[in-house]
Amino acid sequence: MSESAFPNVPKRLGLYPVVNNVEWIARLLDAGVRTIQLRIKDKAEGDVEADIIAAIKLGERYNARLFINDYWRLAIKHHAYGVHLGQEDMDVANLDAIRDAGLRLGLSTHDNMEMDRALVAHPSYIALGHVFPTNTKQMASAPQGLAQLAAHIKTLGDYPTVAIGGISLERVPAVLATGVGSVAVVSAITQAADWRAATGQLLELVGAGDE
Numbered sequence: 264m265s266e267s268a269f270p271n272v273p274k275r276l277g278l279y280p281v282v283n284n285v286e287w288i289a290r291l292l293d294a295g296v297r298t299i300q301l302r303i304k305d306k307a308e309g310d311v312e313a314d315i316i317a318a319i320k321l322g323e324r325y326n327a328r329l330f331i332n333d334y335w336r337l338a339i340k341h342h343a344y345g346v347h348l349g350q351e352d353m354d355v356a357n358l359d360a361i362r363d364a365g366l367r368l369g370l371s372t373h374d375n376m377e378m379d380r381a382l383v384a385h386p387s388y389i390a391l392g393h394v395f396p397t398n399t400k401q402m403a404s405a406p407q408g409l410a411q412l413a414a415h416i417k418t419l420g421d422y423p424t425v426a427i428g429g430i431s432l433e434r435v436p437a438v439l440a441t442g443v444g445s446v447a448v449v450s451a452i453t454q455a456a457d458w459r460a461a462t463g464q465l466l467e468l469v470g471a472g473d474e
């Protein structure tokens with residue numbers, strides 16, 4: 264693995280919705296979100312390329328930080344702001360190609376060992392999860408909880424960090440108290456009775472991130 268670092272992101276990326284289609288990207292950028300991820304799972308590259316292009320264009324139009332989950336080749340091809348990868352993705356993705364193309368990289372971690380492994384790649388941010396139980400993704404490990412999250416954030420010092428997994432509006436203050444720079448959510452927005460109100464409240468608590 265190379266020793267060079269990926270491009271920086273702000274230490275505080277703010278509210279970070281993770282969504283599975285372009286309609287959500289458009290809505291949430293219009294509502295003031297400035298860090299966002301397109302997470303489409305298990306489709307052929309040819310079936311997601313148009314959506315990835317559309318999402319990247321929206322990200323540019325709103326001057327937002329748009330991360331593409333998993334589809335790193337398409338993210339490079341269409342000049343996304345960044346890519347988000349998990350531990351298994353790291354085994355197959357060409358991290359040098361992502362960095363050489365100037366894209367930011369976020370990496371998932373679930374414990375100390377994964378954090379150490381991720382840090383070797385010098386990603387732009389480290390995601391820590393899952394903090395609480397989640398129904399959105401089947402997880403192989405147990406939730407790390409707030410105490411473990413706080414310990415990890417302390418270890419990471421000034422590194423940009425993102426907390427994810429089971430974070431509801433009510434849990435946000437306790438998550439922010441760990442010092443994490445960003446809060447990633449799926450269901451807190453997409454399953455909310457009123458997504459616009461939920462997004463507004465989350466933005467109020469977490470912020471949209473530093474410039």
Ligand SMILES: Cc1ncc(COP(=O)(O)OP(=O)(O)O)c(N)n1
Nearest residue numbers: 332347348349350371390425427447
């Ligand atoms: C911000 C953020 N954190 C973690 C993940 C999970 O990524 P990964 O472990 O690769 O799992 P999938 O999302 O690909 O199922 C994420 N997407 N975003």
Ligand SMILES: Cc1ncsc1CCOP(=O)(O)O
Nearest residue numbers: 393397399428429448449450
């Ligand atoms: C993609 C992902 N990675 C770790 S937990 C998770 C899902 C988070 O969804 P929710 O915010 O609904 O718990």
Ligand SMILES: [Mg+2]
Nearest residue numbers: 333348349352
């Ligand atoms: Mg992945």
